[in-house]
Amino acid sequence: MTPQYEYRYDALKDVSPELKYPMAKEVFPADQSLTKWPWTRDLVSVVLRIIANQAMQDISVRRGSACRLITFIRLYRILENPLYQSGLERVFNAINNLVRGLSNIFGNRAQSQNIKHDVKDEQHPEKVSARISAIAKDIQETAESREAREQTSLADYRDLFQIIYLPDISNHFLEDRAFAAQRVAGANPLVINRISELPDHFQVTDQQFKAVMGDSESLQAALNDGRVYLADYQILEEIDAGTVEVKDREIPKYRYAPLALFAIASGNCPGRLLQPIAIQCHQEAGSPIFTPPSLEADKEERLAWRMAKTVVQIADGNYHELISHLGRTHLWIEPIALGTYRRLGTEHPLGKLLLPHFEGTLFINNAAANSLIAPGGTVDKILFGTLKSSVQLSVKGAKGYPFSFNDSMLPQTFASRGVDDLQKLPDYPYRDDALLIWHAIHDWVEAYLQIYYKDDDAVLKDDILQDWLAELRAEDGGQMTEIGESTPEEPEPKIRTLDYLINATTLIIFTCSAQHASVNFPQASLMTFVPNMPLAGFNEGPTAEKASEADYFSLLPPLSLAEQQLDLGYTLGSVYYTQLGYYKANDVDLDDINDHTYFKDLQVKQALRDFQQRLEEIELIIQDRNETRPTYYDILLPSKIPQSTNI
Template sequence: MTSFVSVSARNKVTKLKGIVILKQNKDAADPSIPGRSVALRLISDSTVDGNGKGKVGERTYLGSLIASDETQFHFNITFEWDTEKLGAPSPGAFFIENFNQSELFLVSLTLNDVPNHGTINFNCNSWIYNAKNYHSERIFFTNKTYLLSETPAPLVYYRQEELKTLRGDGTGERKEWDRIYDYDVYNDLGEPDKEAGLGRPVLGGSSTLEGSDGFPYPRRVRSGREPSKKDPKTESRTGRIYIPRDELLHTDESLIFSQEFNTFQDVLSLFNIQINHGTDILSKFNKTSRSNELSPINAKSVAKSSTYPTPQVIAEDYHAWMADEEFARQMIAGVNPNAIEKLLELPRKSKLDSKLYGDNTSTITKEHLEPNMNGVTVKEAIEDNRLYILDHHDAIYPYLRKVNETEAKTYAARTILFVKDDGTLNPLAIELSLPHPNGDSFGSVSNVYVPPNKDAKDDEPLIWLLAKAYAVVNDSCCHQLVSHWLKTHAVVEPFVIATNRHLSVLHPIHKLLVPHYRGTMTINARSRNILINAGGIVESTFLFEKYCMEMSAVVYKDWVFAEEGLPTDLKNRGMAVDDDSSPHGLRLLIEDYPYASDGLEIWAAIKSWVDEYVNFYYESDKDVKDDEELKAFWKELVEVGHGDLKTDKWVKLETRTELIETCTTLIWIASALHAAVNFGQYQYGGYILNRPTKTIRFMPVKGSHEFKELAKDYMKTYLTTITPKVETLEVMNTMLVLSMHDPNEEYLGQRTEGDLWTSDPKPVEAYKKFAKKLIEIEEEFIQRNNNESLKNRYGPVKFPYTLLYPSSGPGLTGRGIPNSVSI
């Protein structure tokens, strides 16, 4: 093999040859003629100057273009390493300067056959702007991994200075080329300068819910734009939203937006499904739901050319969504499967402050429940872990007066469910509550609705169908604002900021976590721009309208990071108990609980990988406690990034056990939890009848004109109660985009750098083992979905639970766990 190293005895210069891989801005000049436009200087990790810093070599320019494809360009480069000045060749970092007017994307530098080192890899993956834009030199380190205390002395200064650069000084408006990670509150959602009605309260900066000084909220990355003229607390929305340049992903995602529906067939026509317009769908539903059998209409057997992709919830049977079993099943296998709880007592107590809201104890009694419990009493069912509840009452009730003053008209809902002998769930009662007309101190006014029995009057199935719609709307809003946005997108961003400010790229925990941050700042910034902003998509299509984000802040006040790990979450909701004889030490009380049973497999795989990784770099708890970068990262995350929460709810992060649990929980949130609550949105919510996002009329009262209308035309009544057509199309477009996988997506078990993300072979092999385990887990999930005794995995709609399959192709797949919150 020909060596890439040559030595000049006269000059004592060692020539180190390597390859630089670049991508270039599509608007840039021809990259095949770099000339003297890009220069690099190697930095020694073994020889220091008079100030204790690693000595720097001479400026070296790119050589010739040796290979290229549609996206990358490979250049030769030859460094002259002066051994008298720099000592034996041992580069640990390099500076780079770009003299082009346009930015370049630096993928990597590889040095081959370096004496006593062999190949040295520098993974860069960073945009390099013209050198005049930077106040400090752009530096990159090798792919070696060091705790600060183990870093070669010549590199310590550079390591610390790079972190200072990334922290910035907290002043000024951020520029396109900046790489600064700093914190700010959510003060850019409103737009009071445009319209008075678009003003919004600041989220973040207060530990209380007073509202005058803001609400508690996670921090976002700081932009530094000028304050609004009409409200100095609100940042203006002029110009671009800043994202540190290397966080910005360029994808093809775009949101496309388009006479009310009169029949359910009108909604189905969006998918161009050919149906018999003479069919009374509800009559089929009523008949089949009472006999607990379904007569599916196979949509695959009819010719269709869909305007929209057909959501899986109606792909096999376009009326099965109305079955009570399916309504309940989606609480454990749909897009919000982590809200259901075990019912511990009857009546259900409220946690709302009775001084403010009076008595909000549930009015559901055993008389409502026991007629549909097959002879089992409420007392027996509670003791046998067979009663569960979906309770959004306390989250929604405080906002009901405000919401019902808008176009929206709704209730706070509680739904109680019973586990049948076959393991499926059956809804027993839905309670819909409103504030007392005489004032909040009088408590709530509630009505309880139960499923129609075989002797029910004709109107009872119609009322029950509407009651389920109100309950689903509660769940849709809490899912989108809390389970999805708040508990994945928003809570992760402070971790991204704190990691980049305090954990060097050389740090093992930085290398562990950084794949799980990819694209999060990009999608969060886009969301603030068009989704969660005042008058944006969420406000215009979901129940809470202008109170959407404020409501999520109220929930955030009680958020505890340590309780977000799946095992802890399941136990806290009463869905599982510790059991050493069960897989993963937990016994699920609903054995066929697809999200939980699949999730525990993914959780265990992540934790095993993290355990092996952490124990490789930290030989003792003392190593964790003495890690200064880790200490600074955690302190700032707790006190600033999530600074509105009580600090006593956070672990100290001083032991390996705490570090493993913390990293596992964060990876779980960014990957599997987000996948579970995001990528099924279109498959379930793309058919608005199944998962409406708002209601705009109250339940019809017997004897009223609305009630007569219901009996005359139940479809029209249902459709004029839920999300209107314009908003429906907007919901469909948005959910379609959010449910799609990008072609360049990275999934759990994958890394951009392949095996070169670290030079340490044991962690590389451990990661390969993790990836292999995920393949095995996916095979197990496939077998579970083929097990017909596990009825909750596919339900009446015959849509198997695939949201936690680790792998996926691009597009709308209803499966796949990306590494990060990137959509």
């Protein structure tokens, strides 16, 4: 037992004193990813790009395109030159000196100097954290200080990207095809459910269905065939709409809880795609229902439909950040990590297996609690709810919404949502790639645990393992009440079978690695271009069949908030540290992994190699899939999945 990892239940007290959630009382240096040079190098590189990007915006406005082009070339050469990989401090200083020389917005910043020295100072890792925090604060303040134009356009949102690459979604986000694809291969491909009947408060007509799918189709037949899918964001009604200060003025944000209906065409063609049928922007029965415009529709009808889609994207972005990302990965993992550190450690075979999957998690969660989700932080500003109600929803997600621990096994969740049938829903890249990773992890975990547990009786008699479970469930421990196995004869939850232990361990490792990757990295590719997925709306949404451009742009965040969303999404979605399947101790860099053996037990060697080979095969399978499948999806390439939730 490692008792120094103590629980703290008031880590979110600055958000609300009523929010009680088990988090680490203290984060030790061994768990602080910022003390590790490769991780810090990548993070600083991202921060530098954001600083340079903002400077380029300033230059483009004040100095003209010629100066902008010359400056871009100079910055690009510095940022892309591999010769600087071994000398980050030179890159850091060179870019900051160049930025200061070209713009007045930064001034003299002592905190940006000598960062490499601080990284190597293992006795004071807080120095690096303080420097990065100071830079992040400067970035946010700079974004807030920008003057918003009276009349914005899509070009203004595109122009926020200078050094940072404009993501491809910016070219397609207005298409219905791209809108539907994000339900199955987007930042949050976790919401659609197959339905057999419409909700009473969302009465789409057969005529509306035929207008999209064709006269040969019928809504009832599609429902009977299992070809109709619903994205229902009713849970977001638990959030209270917030406000934000823009240009010294407090402005209201709008909360949405829409319903969006999708369908698949009949037939057996594997290329059949999800198509949007109808959107209702509110849960109240009788609310206007918006459908895709016909080819003859005028611009005003198309704008109303675009606004309805944007309302769904805003809701999806909030569901993503609060439930799928913060709640169901970061917060969900923390009490499991704490219990493992305390009760198992590296002397126990399960602890030995799990601990590398928690590296950096306590640090990044603590950093988030003190910055991103703190009052006045980025989440408070750019999401649509009050901070208190938003974080309350995240805690609800961590404690079991929409699935309890025992119901969260990936194949089971797909079946529960009715999206497991490849014939009914042929194009679902997240499902197909995630299952490959899940089964590979399951096979690895099974091979590993069978070395140490020969049967169910060996599992049940492992007192250390049972103490671990008891701590995860305890009121003064992890407070995870829906984990463990019970029987009518023996209602006390325990880990009773080897199969359950294998499944539970697979779920933990999958969540730490692949599941977090699936919701984290699309933040850079899909959420930085704000018109695709704003995190707050500033109008009540469409109310009539027609809308104007002014109506549409009034819905989008001001440019200063869009820039903060860009900065957040790019930072969190760009840092890759460690790789699934390659185990190491905390003090070993990934570059040296081949010279280091983490598992000393020789029995593990072949099982681990089989796992690594399987991941290599999956890499090729996904690459081949992307050559032919209609929706490209590379988020779950094994080479792009970190071992732990560390960013």
